[in-house]
Amino acid sequence: MLRAFLRTAARARSRAPRPAHDDDVLLDAPDDHLAPVLVAAAHGEHAPAAALLTATRENAEWEHRDRYATGLAAFARSRTEWLAHWRATAPDDPDALLIEGRLTVDRHWDSPARAELLRQVTPVVTAAAEAAGRDPVPWRTVLDAARGARSGHAEFERLWEQAVHRAPHHYGCHVAALEYLAAASPGAHRECLDFAETAAHDAPENSPVRALPLRAAFTCLTANGGDDPAGVHRDRLDAAADRAIALSATHPASDPWSAGLRNLLTYVLLRLERLQDAAEQLRLTGPYVTSFPWDQDGDDPLGRFLQVRADVRAAMGSAPDTAGSGHPRSGCGGRVRADDH
Structure with missing residues (x-):
């Protein structure tokens, strides 16, 4: 196939309590x-x-x-x-x-x-x-x-x-x-990544298809059954996130057009336990929240986003070293996952 x-x-x-002082946040604006x-x-x-x-x-x-x-x-x-x-x-x-x-x-x-x-x-x-x-x-x-x-x-x-x-x-x-492809072949993480990476490689510079591996990484990380993508395909998942980070950097901060990319990227980075990279994407996202992917964890995507953001901020505030990328290979601390609650 x-x-x-x-x-x-x-x-x-799963509907979560919303932290205070979030009146500026906009859902699917x-x-x-x-x-x-x-x-x-x-x-x-x-x-x-x-x-x-x-x-x-x-x-x-x-x-x-x-x-x-x-x-x-x-x-x-x-x-x-x-x-x-x-x-x-x-x-x-x-x-x-x-x-x-x-x-x-x-x-x-x-x-x-x-x-x-x-x-x-x-x-x-x-x-x-x-x-x-x-x-x-x-x-x-x-x-x-x-x-x-x-x-x-x-x-x-x-x-x-x-x-x-x-x-x-x-x-x-x-x-x-x-x-x-993911639905027809459950657990076919390698095939999904192959498809997305090939499409991204062939796409013009700054095309949204350049971020397709990020979508494949999300599919892998949230799938039931099959291999353990975070272990078996870790390098490819990190590469997908890195490619999306580069694409995000080409757009201005607090940009509603880029909100979908940055919300999904934040979700994937947290699944990969790349806390500092996720915190940076949250900063770039600004007030713009998208229902996807936060609606995957319950029927209150806005509340889910606000809780995750509060957790990231708290973890960053308590991290002993906030320099660096937050990538697991960097050795920096802090572990907040998008599915921790």
Whole structure:
């Protein structure tokens, strides 16, 4: 399976108490472009959302398009009037179809009948993706639906080929493929790391795909069964974290666009017991918290983040030596893990 994925891509080329004084922290905060669109949607207006997504489609800004569509779909889970009106007035609008497809898959994902429901909608979201031309973002939805529907390898590879044909380095589609690989082969940590490292190596400088090994490291560290990734693959997990640290350094501090990378990086660094590196990423993150990955430990991601941050600060304050990287090979003290509570 791994060889087929790489060959195709190559051809395409627990609720916790919250510490005080955290009023400044923002959970899943939208950027300056998405925020006014969400305000308009809350008032039932879909035109700003249409304008924003049209611009990303026409300018081939696929990473922005993916993030904005995901945010709008999440908003539509509780406020659907604006999307329903949009669909009624423009039933063939590719941007409205993108959001509706994402929303449908997300809702079905939470159902006990997930596989059966997603098998029913996969042809629909696939047809919408095929009609979207060069846009790779709908294919992320298709790949997620196929994973949830437990599609066979041959079918998933066919869909994956369509995605990378449109954008060989789209991060969202690569995450979907990585998650499929992990789900289809539980415990296949080496294969997940191979896939992610190859994709990162081939990606342009500063591409989000450069951080795909970090996502693979997270998958390995949180998986049940298989080998002990923290022991067997320790060097590769550290290398994935180091690559993500370098990518984080290319973005300004307190940057909402980089919040997803830095929150995940902090989580992985704590799992690897690299306390000082994690503390530095927390500093760079500033007030921007993302639900993922903290929602993996319970239903209160904000509370989880705040508790972990408080623990890191306390541990750093009591550490005998705060110089250095915090990497286990450096010998610096301090052990706080993202799953300690």
